Amino acid sequence: MIRGLYTAAAGMVTQQRRHDTATQNIANLNTTGYKQVDSVSHAFPDVLISAISHGTSEKIGRLNTGVFAEQSISQYVQGDLLESGKPADFAISSDLQVADPATGENIQFDGSGKYINPDGEVIYRPQAFFTVQDNEGNNLYTRNGSFTVNTAGDVLSAGGFRVLDATGNPMVLTGSLDNLKVDGQGNLIDPATGLAAGPKLGISIVTRPQQLVRDGNGVFHAEEPEVAEVRYAEAADNMQVRQGYLENSNVDAAQVTVDMNAAYRAYEANQKVIQFYDSTLQKAVTEIGRV
Structure with a gap:
């Protein structure tokens, strides 16, 4: 459960950086010679999960441990x-x-x-x-x-x-x-x-x-x-x-607007996951802990 909190938090940080990159591009729509920046995200390495019972190990599957904004790449295509x-x-x-x-x-x-x-x-x-x-x-x-x-x-x-x-x-x-x-x-x-x-x-x-x-x-x-x-x-x-x-700037206004909205929605989705884990932990402490 705690691992899920970390995964969702990593997603929020990544989407915040994507959103910041998109807003930077929009702010420079009319900046002479400005080159658009694209944020590239990658997943952390997957973890293989196994269940150990009576001395034997049984593979369950892989667990993704989150995503991170690896780098920002400038697009050097010529502007108008x-x-x-x-x-x-x-x-x-x-x-x-x-x-x-x-x-x-x-x-x-x-x-x-x-x-x-x-x-x-x-x-x-x-x-x-x-x-x-x-x-x-x-x-x-x-x-x-x-x-x-x-x-x-x-x-x-x-x-x-x-x-x-x-x-x-x-x-x-x-x-x-x-x-x-x-x-x-x-x-x-x-x-x-x-x-x-x-x-x-x-x-x-x-x-x-x-x-x-x-x-x-x-x-x-x-x-x-x-x-x-x-x-x-x-x-x-x-x-x-x-x-x-x-x-002129080579920023694609339509594309960066779509990217900004997508990052905002993904940030909200990760935020709701954290809220779910938080409420589940609260129940574990306040209700199950009393039993």
Whole structure:
């Protein structure tokens, strides 16, 4: 009976975390570059129950010991691009491909940007990010291209981080912001000649985006860049920088609303199970205990 209390309590904690994740997604429906978070739940290991009588053991069956929220996974699929018309606003449009080692053909990813090969290995679509740097010199990655330029010409992200160029150095602009022109590869263009003349936006390609860690404020970091296979974008990469656009959140409002309501109902169901066990224990103490 006590085990049942623990199982129901574990279910309540898991559903609370699912509900919190869904409300976080809903709160960021209009946050530029926000990536939806999905909560993944797993069951604790089953327990084999046996009855021992007169020195013999008879298997009764398996008992599930509850569930727990194992991890939260970010969905990096691209959000809609919305035109802002501001010269310092940028969005990345990308369709990066990965070749299947077995066939040599491009992998066909599903709508969530992942592919499961015949061996059960999950492969995620590579993603492109703007590269920014915090005050400690750590590289961070974001899809929020709403940049500003201070009086010294430093290009800053929405979170106040310095935007890096393709050589890993902070970008500094010398001309008027009104004349800022950037081509599809992120090169700064001289308005007079129409040719590349200046630093190039530092677009990082993360081959294994599942290795990124969410930091908040729309940025991610890679604890081990070598494992995440982070590199700067090359001309052959199928991606384009769109000036005067911003990437909207990729949250599926209908789906996260369904998830939130499902988590709430499951939380209520576990709560009623605990109330049942509580009333049963109360009877055991107050009534059976008097006999």
